[in-house]
Amino acid sequence: MSSVPALATVVDQRLAEALGAARPEAAGADPLLRRSDRADFQANGMLALAKRLKSNPRELATEVVAAITTGGDGPIKDVEVSGPGFLNITVTDEAITANLAARAADDRLGVPYATDPGTTVIDYSQPNVAKEMHVGHLRSTVIGDALVRLLEHRGEKVVRRNHIGDWGTQFGMLIQYLIEHPDELDHPGGTEAGEAAISRLNHLYRASRAVFDSDAEFKERARRRVSALQTGDAQTLALWQRIVDESKLYFNAVYDRLDVLLTDEDAVGESAYNSDLPTLARELEESGVAVRSDGALCVFFDDVKGPDDRPVPLIVQKADGGFGYAATDLAAIRDRVGVLGAETLLYIVDARQALHFKMVFETARRAGWLPDGVAHHLPFGSVLGKDGKPFKTRAGETVRLMDLLDEAVERAGSVVREKAPELPEAEIAERATQVGIGAVKYADLSTSRSRDYIFDLDRMVSLNGDTSVYLQYAYARIQSILRRGREQGITRAVAHPELPLAPAERALGLHLDEFGQTLDEVARHYEPHRLTGYLYALASHYATFYENCPVLKAESPAMVENRLLLCELTARTLRQGMSLLGIETPERL
Ligand code: ARG
Numbered sequence: 001m002s003s004v005p006a007l008a009t010v011v012d013q014r015l016a017e018a019l020g021a022a023r024p025e026a027a028g029a030d031p032l033l034r035r036s037d038r039a040d041f042q043a044n045g046m047l048a049l050a051k052r053l054k055s056n057p058r059e060l061a062t063e064v065v066a067a068i069t070t071g072g073d074g075p076i077k078d079v080e081v082s083g084p085g086f087l088n089i090t091v092t093d094e095a096i097t098a099n100l101a102a103r104a105a106d107d108r109l110g111v112p113y114a115t116d117p118g119t120t121v122i123d124y125s126q127p128n129v130a131k132e133m134h135v136g137h138l139r140s141t142v143i144g145d146a147l148v149r150l151l152e153h154r155g156e157k158v159v160r161r162n163h164i165g166d167w168g169t170q171f172g173m174l175i176q177y178l179i180e181h182p183d184e185l186d187h188p189g190g191t192e193a194g195e196a197a198i199s200r201l202n203h204l205y206r207a208s209r210a211v212f213d214s215d216a217e218f219k220e221r222a223r224r225r226v227s228a229l230q231t232g233d234a235q236t237l238a239l240w241q242r243i244v245d246e247s248k249l250y251f252n253a254v255y256d257r258l259d260v261l262l263t264d265e266d267a268v269g270e271s272a273y274n275s276d277l278p279t280l281a282r283e284l285e286e287s288g289v290a291v292r293s294d295g296a297l298c299v300f301f302d303d304v305k306g307p308d309d310r311p312v313p314l315i316v317q318k319a320d321g322g323f324g325y326a327a328t329d330l331a332a333i334r335d336r337v338g339v340l341g342a343e344t345l346l347y348i349v350d351a352r353q354a355l356h357f358k359m360v361f362e363t364a365r366r367a368g369w370l371p372d373g374v375a376h377h378l379p380f381g382s383v384l385g386k387d388g389k390p391f392k393t394r395a396g397e398t399v400r401l402m403d404l405l406d407e408a409v410e411r412a413g414s415v416v417r418e419k420a421p422e423l424p425e426a427e428i429a430e431r432a433t434q435v436g437i438g439a440v441k442y443a444d445l446s447t448s449r450s451r452d453y454i455f456d457l458d459r460m461v462s463l464n465g466d467t468s469v470y471l472q473y474a475y476a477r478i479q480s481i482l483r484r485g486r487e488q489g490i491t492r493a494v495a496h497p498e499l500p501l502a503p504a505e506r507a508l509g510l511h512l513d514e515f516g517q518t519l520d521e522v523a524r525h526y527e528p529h530r531l532t533g534y535l536y537a538l539a540s541h542y543a544t545f546y547e548n549c550p551v552l553k554a555e556s557p558a559m560v561e562n563r564l565l566l567c568e569l570t571a572r573t574l575r576q577g578m579s580l581l582g583i584e585t586p587e588r589l
Helices: 007-022 045-053 057-067 095-102 135-153 171-182 193-214 216-230 234-258 268-284 325-339 353-367 401-419 425-445 468-487 501-514 515-525 529-548 555-580
Strands: 033-035 041-043 076-082 086-091 119-123 157-161 289-292 295-300 314-319 344-348 373-376
Touching: 007 033, 007 041, 007 045, 007 057, 007 086, 007 095, 033 353, 041 216, 045 057, 045 086, 057 076, 086 425, 095 501, 095 555, 119 135, 135 157, 135 234, 135 344, 135 401, 135 425, 135 468, 171 193, 171 216, 171 234, 193 216, 193 234, 216 234, 234 401, 234 425, 268 314, 268 325, 289 314, 295 353, 314 325, 314 353, 314 425, 325 344, 325 353, 353 373, 401 425, 425 468, 425 529, 468 529, 468 555, 501 529, 501 555, 515 529, 515 555, 529 555
Parallel strands: 119 157, 119 344, 344 373
Antiparallel strands: 033 041, 041 086, 076 086, 289 295, 295 314
16 A cells, blocks of 8 residues: 555646756745646746746746756656746646556555544534434534544544533423323334334423423422432433433434444533533632633633623533533533543534634633644534525424435435336335435535535436436446446556547546545545535546547557546545545446
């Protein structure tokens, strides 16, 4: 296994060397190399540099060109000055094919590991116990899962944290109701275990809420039950555990359906930090980071004010002694940085919680628990209905995640059946799941994280356009070419860098060569949509190549081999890229 430097990296180095040779005072300057339509690459760095050196950019560019060695065994075929002082650079066909062959020889497609891997804790999914998961949890789960896979692929140590909402005053009501109606959780539900669990919990939630709202004495008993829970009363805790377990059954059914990596071990919820909270509050108070205000323990910020210009505090402990959401998040930071040794903390949470995280991070920083630049809230936008409003059912209720996934799989089923009506039902069902779940994930991941998007199943399972199905078909089609080749005894043994490349081959080859850089950027910015964009462009380049360049019927056996190399590498790159997004690529579709 060895990593393969991208041609862009090699060219960039050659340019930097030439720059240093032409003008020693320019050593270390960035040539600003980009892919370009006019040549293979364009470097724009001479403009800013000339300004800095107070010289003419075209003259500077001309000097750099003179200092570059073209030909020989280097990758640069041609450099020319254009416009106000850009450099247009063309690489040799030989360099392209040789690079592709080196990638194909490597399991990781030549993609390097991160040079400085560390430990990253990713806080994602985070559903609430005894409640349905909704589309907000879908986004967090899908984005978090992709980031886990992407960072692990770079050799980063990743700790998954599913910060489930498993603590709070709402449990007083649920547990008290269970005590008074011991058969409640035996209420029959759906047929699947997960479905049955959530339907029992929904029933419990509604029934207890109704009594809570109408019966003042029950309300008082529920309130006392909260205290019993907080002081660790055994019977109360046992019932709490029962509710949590029931919920996990449901969460796991959703995770299973979604095909994400989360397991029970990753579910370290709010309750996990209970025993840390009293000490944490004491330390914050003693250090003066938090102060008492009307009995509550608060942290104030100069730049956080309410509508009436009064400061809005972060409440660490309520006046009644109870701890809430903020205290738990502070304890989690201490654990993640101090005990787990994380250098990076990522929070995949709805944009509406931006202020919460801003205050929590600042508090932890003041307390000395969180070094600068470690914690990042990665906010995401909302999922909207076709009317552009928050996604709701016709009756105005939040959409149940399971229903939505089932519907996606069903729609995908009709697409699959239409394409291959002769398939046995079991196979249609399997592919429908791969296509339907992939479609939901891809639509989410291909939207830049902070933007809202419209949940439109028709578009998501469309065979045309920027969808996962389009990419899955591209992959399956390549597999079928490779299979047909094998049937005819045609396989690839070696590459032939000496053969000239057609324009569509060069374009595809240069794009394939950018895979590693793309993954690097995705990981640096935590932006999976850059990878979907890359993969979509890859499938498009492949389509053009396929239209213009016969593969198995190419002019010569050597050309067949070169084209098979392009096919094989495209397929492997698609498969690897999709798998880093958590999306399957069936061999046949
Ligand atoms: N359970 C919360 C909700 O559904 C999200 C938790 C986010 N993570 C965190 N560490 N606060 O809104």
